[in-house]
């Protein structure tokens with residue numbers, strides 16, 4: 001069996017269905033339960049819908065793009081996911097107030113293309129989930145990060161250094177909005193990390209849980225993705241020409257990457 | 260390979276990986292579909308903990324489960340007890356802060372929910388070798404290249420960690436400061452991340468060639484290595500659980516839409 | 518130029534492996550030391566004690582008067598340069614020149630001094646013509662010399678080289694040997710870890726033989742090569758010429774000139790008989 005050039009496009013039906021499920025879930029949760037709070041007797045309905053919608057959506061998208069890549073992309077993705085994990089650990093070691101755990105995902109998006117970025121993000125969270133369970137529901141968020149990184153690269157935003165932070169900022173914005181309902185409905189609005197103090201602050205001023213979760217995400221994600229995107233930009237700039245030319249053939253054309 | 264897997268000889272270890280995964284999600288669905296907010300705690304105590312004994316992994320199960328829960332539990336009780344503007348029933352006052360009954364209740368409901376979701380998945384992960392999990396999924400139509408990605412990642416993370424350690428040492432030996440002000444530590448990122456990512460990208464070529472040589476058959480070849488039985492009873496049980504989950508979600512969804 | 522003292526150092530890895538026991542020696546400025554011993558003898562562990570990457574679990578290491586336990590690796594880097602075995606572990610800049618400038622910049626050298634040091638390091642390692650190339654576009658042997666150059670550019674009084682000659686062609690070995698000789702002539706201390714006993718014999722005047730985490734032998738080459746029974750335990754072979762002199766029943770020699778002298782002396786003797 002070869003998964004080479006046999007199929008080089010996503011299965012749009014699956015991918016479209018996945019994106020639609022995610023969008024519908026988001027809208028349903030945000031519109032029908034704007035407070036983000038669930039009181040009895042349907043204690044956990046919001047959590048059930050959030051979990052099911054986001055997991056099914058992620059599954060459909062990953063399934064839809066699974067078989068389309070070249071062999072070298074399949075060889076690259078595990079390395080990129082390991083990069084996510086290990087850089088996350090380096091960041092902890094350096095005691096930086098950041099995650100920077102999607103650098104590999106963004107890199108694949110930029111070097112290979114949006115769908116490869118999406119697959120990398122989704123699989124990264126599945127693999128994280130094998131150890132901590134918690135990242136699993138957030139797979140969709142990681143998918144969207146890889147997807148957007150790839151799309152921005154396709155649009156040529158990685159050619160100019162001043163567009164890169166903007167791309168990162170926008171990606172972080174979407175990530176924050178998308179993860180807020182998960183955080184609010186499944187995890188009670190907290191992440192178990194330092195930024196939870198922000199949730200307390202927003203709640204003290206009367207924000208609903210969903211609002212507080214969203215604000216918390218907006219306080220952390222855009223900056224984090226901005227820095228991740230800039231780091232990826234500098235990595236791509238520093239790539240030896242032979243490495244760069246290999247990847248730029250398969251998706252993003254060389255002219256869309258920085259010189 | 261890194262994983263949570265605990266090798267034992269137990270009936271749970273012997274279940275088909277997909278059966279375990281389906282049952283885990285089924286349990287999560289039941290816990291979240293039940294109309295009371297203590298349902299997850301009940302299922303954790305009455306189902307997951309006994310099963311962890313059957314699987315001979317109660318120690319790792321309980322310790323990992325609580326280690327994952329603790330940061331959430333702390334945040335939840337601290338934040339939601341004290342900052343719950345929707346609440347009306349005041350339990351206690353601490354200076355300017357008030358503890359509200361609704362907040363405590365919400366913190367409890369969220370905590371036990373996280374406990375059950377992580378616990379249900381943990382039990383599958385503790386009792387299933389990741390390679391076997393992937394083989395089992397591929398057997399049922401999961402795309403083989405994705406299984407390759409998952410298994411390979413688990414194998415290369417330790418190597419990558421080792422490489423990161425050496426890189427940190429090499430750059431510190433060239434005068435790179437990794438402690439100090441935020442700016443100093445931020446500046447250390449490039450010299451550490453750069454060689455790590457470059458090294459990985461340079462590996463891709465070699466790995467691609469190895470993959471092409473094997474024509475991606477690795478995952479299917481592994482199937483014969485493991486004896487993966489999938490009795491009819493398990494298949495039927497899986498379908499029943501899947502239908503149950505679907506029904507539950509549909510019911511709750513319709514209710515929510517009204 | 519500063520001395521280096523290793524005082525009763527023992528080191529146990531966090532996982533319980535006892536890698537070094539009761540190691541003591543001093544190295545004066547201008548010495549060129551070879552650290553030899555079979556795999557797992559503790560060479561790398563010992564070398565890492567010398568710039569603070571590892572800190573002794575017992576005893577102490579003094580770089581001049583700096584105790585390695587009281588200073589960060591980054592601080593000690595101004596005194597001890599350490600060339601790692603694998604170039605992939607440090608190269609991240611776009612050009613060889615930038616890669617070389619990384620160390621001097623970290624150490625806070627003024628720009629003109631840094632530039633001069635980089636230029637000099639390029640020249641010594643014969644990399645000047647590749648200065649503007651991407652380090653990863655170089656052949657592996659040259660890339661490895663980039664790592665040596667990047668540490669040379671830091672202008673440290675002490676240098677530690679971990680397996681500098683592996684992967685080098687004859688020319689590369691010559692270049693590295695000449696660098697060691699020059700550094701030594703300039704009063705620097707060089708400590709070379711190597712399996713290449715011929716290289717050590719040619720460029721290091723003192724050999725420290727490690728075995729099982731202890732110092733088995735420590736002395737000038739003549740003395741160490743004169744103890745084949747100890748070397749045998751550690752799977753360290755004598756240099757090729759030394760083995761030849763042994764087979765010929767000549768007095769120990771490992772340099773071509775010395776061998777020729779010995780041969781001539783024997784002929785002379787035989788002529789007299």
Ligand SMILES: Nc1ncnc2c1ncn2[C@@H]1O[C@H](COP(=O)(O)OP(=O)(O)O)[C@@H](O)[C@H]1O
Nearest residue numbers: 530532534536555556557558559560561562563
């Ligand atoms: N990071 C480590 N953790 C535990 N043990 C180690 C580590 N590095 C080396 N060792 C052990 O310490 C001993 C000495 O190793 P090392 O200094 O690398 O020897 P050499 O460089 O002479 O080959 C060996 O037994 C080795 O297995």
Ligand SMILES: [Mg+2]
Nearest residue numbers: 557560561562
């Ligand atoms: Mg060694």
